[in-house]
Amino acid sequence: MVDERFPENPMDLPDAPAADSGAASPARRPFLRWDVLGALLVLSWPAVLEQVVLMFGGLFVTAILGHVGSAELAAAGFVNMIIAFLQTSFAGLATGTTVIVARLFGAGQERTARSALFQSLLLALALSAAVTGLALAFSGPIAGAFFSANSADAAALAPAYLRIVLLSLPFLVLDLTIAAAMRGAGDTLSPMLVSGVGMVLNVVLCVTLVPALGIVGAGIALSASRTATALLRVVLMFALRARMYLGGERYRIDAPLMGRILRQGLPAFLEQAVMQGGFLAMSGLLVGLGTAEYASWQVGVNMNSMAFMPIFGLAIATTTYVGQALGDGRLDDAGDGARESVRLAIVVISLLGILAAVFAEPIARIFTDDPAVLRSGVQLIRFFAVLEPLLGIMNISASTLRAGGDIWYVMATAVIGLWVFRVCLSFVLIRFGGFGLYGVMVGTACDFVARATLYGLRVRKGRWRHRKV
Numbered sequence: 001m002v003d004e005r006f007p008e009n010p011m012d013l014p015d016a017p018a019a020d021s022g023a024a025s026p027a028r029r030p031f032l033r034w035d036v037l038g039a040l041l042v043l044s045w046p047a048v049l050e051q052v053v054l055m056f057g058g059l060f061v062t063a064i065l066g067h068v069g070s071a072e073l074a075a076a077g078f079v080n081m082i083i084a085f086l087q088t089s090f091a092g093l094a095t096g097t098t099v100i101v102a103r104l105f106g107a108g109q110e111r112t113a114r115s116a117l118f119q120s121l122l123l124a125l126a127l128s129a130a131v132t133g134l135a136l137a138f139s140g141p142i143a144g145a146f147f148s149a150n151s152a153d154a155a156a157l158a159p160a161y162l163r164i165v166l167l168s169l170p171f172l173v174l175d176l177t178i179a180a181a182m183r184g185a186g187d188t189l190s191p192m193l194v195s196g197v198g199m200v201l202n203v204v205l206c207v208t209l210v211p212a213l214g215i216v217g218a219g220i221a222l223s224a225s226r227t228a229t230a231l232l233r234v235v236l237m238f239a240l241r242a243r244m245y246l247g248g249e250r251y252r253i254d255a256p257l258m259g260r261i262l263r264q265g266l267p268a269f270l271e272q273a274v275m276q277g278g279f280l281a282m283s284g285l286l287v288g289l290g291t292a293e294y295a296s297w298q299v300g301v302n303m304n305s306m307a308f309m310p311i312f313g314l315a316i317a318t319t320t321y322v323g324q325a326l327g328d329g330r331l332d333d334a335g336d337g338a339r340e341s342v343r344l345a346i347v348v349i350s351l352l353g354i355l356a357a358v359f360a361e362p363i364a365r366i367f368t369d370d371p372a373v374l375r376s377g378v379q380l381i382r383f384f385a386v387l388e389p390l391l392g393i394m395n396i397s398a399s400t401l402r403a404g405g406d407i408w409y410v411m412a413t414a415v416i417g418l419w420v421f422r423v424c425l426s427f428v429l430i431r432f433g434g435f436g437l438y439g440v441m442v443g444t445a446c447d448f449v450a451r452a453t454l455y456g457l458r459v460r461k462g463r464w465r466h467r468k469v
Contacts, residue, residue: 033336040317040341043188048313050192053199061206061218063366068214073368074291075157076215077298081283083165085276086131090124090173092272094180095319095402096265100257101184101244102320102403103469106327110185117181117244118251119258121174123265128173132166139163157215164219171230178233183316184323185243190236198229264407264469271411278418285426286440292372293437299367300380303360307352307388308395311345315399322403331465338400338459345392353388356381376437383441390452397455404464410455417451 097120104113139162179191202225209217238247286294318341325334356363364377401410422443429439458464 033340036321036333036336037340037344040314040321040337040344043186043320044314044317046188046192046313047183047316048310050188050195051309051313053192053196060203061221064206064210064218068210073298074287074294076161076218077294078283078287079158079162079165081276081280082162083169085273085280086135086169087172087176088272088276089269090128091176091180092268092270093124093127093265094120094176095268095407096120096261096263097177098180098184098316098319099264099323099403099405099469100261101181102186102323103327105185105243106324111249112257113181113185114244114246114249115251115254116257116261117178118246119254120177120181120261120265122253123258123261124173124177125170128170132169135166135169136163139166161215161219164216164223168223168226171227175226175230175233178237182244183320186320186324187243188313188316188320190240194229194233194236197232198225201225201228260469264402264405267407267411268402271407271414274411275414275418278414278423281419281423282426282440285423285430286437289430289436292370293376295368295370295373296376296380296437297440299364299373299377300384302367303356303363303381304384304388304391307349307356307384308391310352311349311392311395314341314345314348315395317341318396318399319403322400326404326465334404334465335462338396341400342393342396342456342459345396346389349388349392353385356388357385360385380437380441383445387445387448390448393456394448394452397452397459400459401455401464405467405469406458406464409458413451413454416454417447421450422447 097116100116101113104110104116140159175194179194182188182191202221205221205224206218209221211217213220237245283294286297318337321337321341322334325331325337360378360381361374364374364381368374368377398410401407424443425446426440426443429435429442433439435442
């Protein structure tokens with residue numbers, strides 16, 4: 001929907017009065033907006049640090065399991081893909097909360113922003129409880145459906161780990177929703193501190209439980225730490241009167257406000273479900289190639305995550321900055337924020353990609369001692385390093401479009417890039433071309449190129465600045 005306050009195309013504005021011959025020409029917009037860049041850095045550094053902490057904690061846990069055995073690494077990696085499907089789908093729903101809260105804060109409507117958090121919590125708890133019940137009921141078939149005869153050892157380990165981790169899903173969704181509202185209000189520091197506490201707890205529990213209980217110990221550690229993190233977030237939400245909190249006021253179900261959240265959150269939920277469904281389909285293809293191939297892919301993906309996490313933090317800052325600027329009617333600042341964020345993302349992720357390519361073998365050895373997995377893992381690390389600039393463009397541009405309310409376009413292009421290119425093309429190359437792991441690499445590269453191009457061109461058109469959410 002287009003906001004009637006602003007034209008669909010800036011060229012549709014009424015002609016300005018003719019300037020006097022001696023009048024000064026309009027000032028050119030600066031090539032670099034240092035004020036905008038500074039605001040993005042202030043918002044992004046806690047989010048970046050949060051992702052780095054989570055990344056290293058996750059890598060540490062993955063390394064522990066990898067040295068227990070390749071079957072444990074493959075089983076945990078695949079189950080974590082299932083959990084990531086659920087987690088990021090609900091994170092997509094939380095994106096609606098971030099966008100609406102950012103718009104309301106930009107417009108100075110802080111009381112309504114707190115009500116938006118209340119509406120989001122009601123939605124999140126209801127949906128997560130239903131999904132958790134269904135997933136637990138079918139946990140065995142879900143875990144077993146994607147493992148072939150070549151991966152019987154991993155298939156035997158996966159169901160127990162999946163059931164344990166699923167128990168913490170409602171707490172995880174609660175945590176995601178509160179953190180999303182805080183970020184939309186411009187508070188990226190509180191989510192970082194709480195997430196850091198949760199990750200430290202997860203690492204400590206893993207070190208204690210995994211040597212004795214194996215993959216079951218890893219599941220217990222993850223569930224316990226996620227539950228503790230959510231409870232801490234709830235306590236702080238009521239105890240601290242910071243930018244985003246509840247308490248001291250009475251809140252009721254607000255159907256129009258809940259509708260606004262759903263109009264932004266449901267497409268983002270579907271987008272993430274489409275994407276994570278594609279990742280699961282890719283995991284099925286990789287598992288069919290064998291445990292060693294799947295474990296190798298996990299090594300490459302984990303390394304790619306190391307480069308991606310700072311970009312994820314910057315994407316959060318972009319959504320907040322652009323959303324608040326649009327809520328305040330500062331359309332030029334919103335456009336400049338998108339531009340500066342993409343530039344910063346390309347520089348940061350390219351540097352990280354270079355480091356990953358140079359130190360690919362030592363990094364791969366962190367995860368595995370298996371010579372076959374190590375050899376393929378090094379190749380995959382360098383493959384992802386080449387694609388990193390595209391990853392930066394893709395994620396920051398998508399965050400800009402979400403903040404602008406252009407979420408349906410993001411969802412549609414996710415289907416094109418991920419399912420048409422990555423999943424279908426990889427399947428064809430594996431099934432009919434016999435390319436194996438190389439087929440997956442070709443499909444993944446085509447996906448990155450397609451989505452980075454589609455998102456980037458959409459941002460440049462600028463229509464997202466005029467949408468009403």
